[in-house]
Amino acid sequence: MTANATNETSASGITLEDLPLRDELRGKSAYGAPQLTVANQLNTNENPYPPSQALVDDLVAEVARLATTLNRYPERDAVELRRDLAAYVSEQTGVEVSYEQVWAANGSNEVLQQLLQAFGGPGRTVLGFQPSYSMHPILAAGTQTQFLNCPRDENFRIDLDAALAAIAKQQPNIVFITTPNNPTGDVTPLEDIEKLIDAAPGIVIVDEAYMEFSDSPSSTTLLAKYPTKLVVSRTMSKAFDFAGGRLGYFVAHPAFVEAVMLVRLPYHLSVLSQAAARVALRHSKDTLGTVAKLAVQRDRVVSRLEELGYEVVPSESNFVFFGRFADQHEVWEEFLNRDVLIRDVGVDGFLRTTIGLPEENDAFLSAAQQLTGYITPRS
Template identity: 75%
Template sequence: MTTTSPLAANTTLSELPLREELRGQSPYGAPQLMVPNLLNTNENPYPPSQALIDELVQEVSALAHTLNRYPERDAEGLRAALAEYISEQTGVAVTKENLWAANGSNEVLQQLLQAFGGPGRTALGFQPSYSMHPLLAAGTQTEFLACPRGEDFRIDIDAALAAIDKHQPNIIFVTTPNNPTGDVTSLADIRRILDAAPGIVIVDEAYAEFDDGPSACELLAEYPRSLVVSRTMSKAFDFAGGRLGYFVAAPAFVEAVMLVRLPYHLSTLSQAVATVALRHKGDTLATVAKLAAERDRVQARLIELGYQVVPSSSNFLFFGKFADQAATWQRFLDNDVLIRDVGVPGHLRVTIGLPEENDAFLAAAENLVEDIQ
């Protein structure tokens, strides 16, 4: 059997009439390599509980005969379940009118940028932070403005306020706990940013369940016209494959994204399996405490070995400092440990995995101490 090249494979991207602001960009994505210890994508390493799986199978079986019909368009049942969870988890009473759900928090952020960004508008972020923010901005023709973090990788609030005053951005991203550094921005600093913001502030809390501190949801009543809190089920909920993200905000923000969302954007099965996962949140969130304990253990050992580590309130650690982080990343891979080079000079990020995976990482880290500057 002979294989042939795909149709028109010799056509290059540079030959297509691509939008100018997308030329030279790279798609988002971590290396997908098959090695014994995969610690590069911040997934929860624990699979869903058997009880969750059993109910999920029953639910999908029951719904299979309805798949010839469109899903419930506005996901009201799922949004009600999410509202109940947020009310319990944050202590802030919300209803389904305060909740919006989509295919991962990335789609949530994209919809917000479609509604509040666009040509002639700007989004400000504090870098290094989540690499999808500038990519989503580019995809919606929103100019992304980067304000550097301080030397400790925390938001320099004075520099942040100066950047807001200078640029008057339409959208401000605050990621807490921050990815890739793992640090938390206090509610006091978020309030100062909100007070200065001329537009909306999106607080990205993708890793909130790994932090014992308060959620920015506590500020929603004070800032109903400007604050949106974005969250996901991908991390703490063992649900990365389920692709379910959501935001919490004043009902007017839900009305806004309804203007730009695609019809029937959440499938019947996506809504059903996410609702099942929420019903089993006790089983799922029990893994958060295990991961937090492992995070603290790994962090302490890295410090003992002489690494610089940013104190983390997430399920990953940002550490260094290396003369050549790309070369060190390769040496970890040579030790069967895949971690993440996020492009920050001198630093790498490792996801907290199962205890045996963390042991393998620490053994490799001990072997590579000579790479520390």
């Protein structure tokens, strides 16, 4: 379509409502945080530290080596990358993992989408505990899987009794557990996760996108006990300074890998994506050194917010969930007016800030100090 044709279509007044969209997608909004250019961008949970120069040099050399092969399709099953991921997971979690247990895709979102394509679909349900990762309901809708919500308690933790009751009543095909939870940052204890797996009639997907920022044990420690029920999803976007690299993966019994191979697109991971991820894994010790720095900054931010009188949810991630406000979006705008971009995730009374560089956190805390008048007491 030419530019003129595109302009004519826009000028004709045609909107999404005029298209034969699936009914369950009507009225929905696309995922996305505001992309604004401000001095302190603390709204997307990225790692603020750039990759090390050693990693950059290694990547440039690797891309140069592979550039002449780009006329060929990539290695379809990404076996070497999966071997490297398995070695990393084994070292990081203490659970011995083979490459047959690991699957990789373009970010953990694609991993979750593939799992829903394989185990969800029309007539099937997935249970989540909101507020949690906002892509879960979107991915469910995209795969025609009915999303069921069991709300978290007033402290934003999973209400175990309510969760077990919901599982017993709804009998979901899939259960999502996000730990550390996004947007709240809290961790669900391993013993609670085990009770939920025991109760679930189908599979349980534990989303561990931020687990490197936590001292809590990974759910991979439960894989041997629940080989047909448990999948642990992870990502390189956060801890690895690798959000632009788009690499996620899951760890599970090899049968789950066979399952998603039935629905994955052929050659879904490019030569360059696989190479970049392998380079990042080679430099994981340098990269993960930033995790410790961010944990120190996180604790500093939490401590100061509490001193200022804010209510803060305990966080084991690289972000902090805080409030309370009568109108959280008004407060979000006040932060933006002070050149600090944080995230309004749509939870009444609360906002989320990513932990950034020390000077970015200073700017955030300075703004927070100026905005204490917006704090409302817990009712």
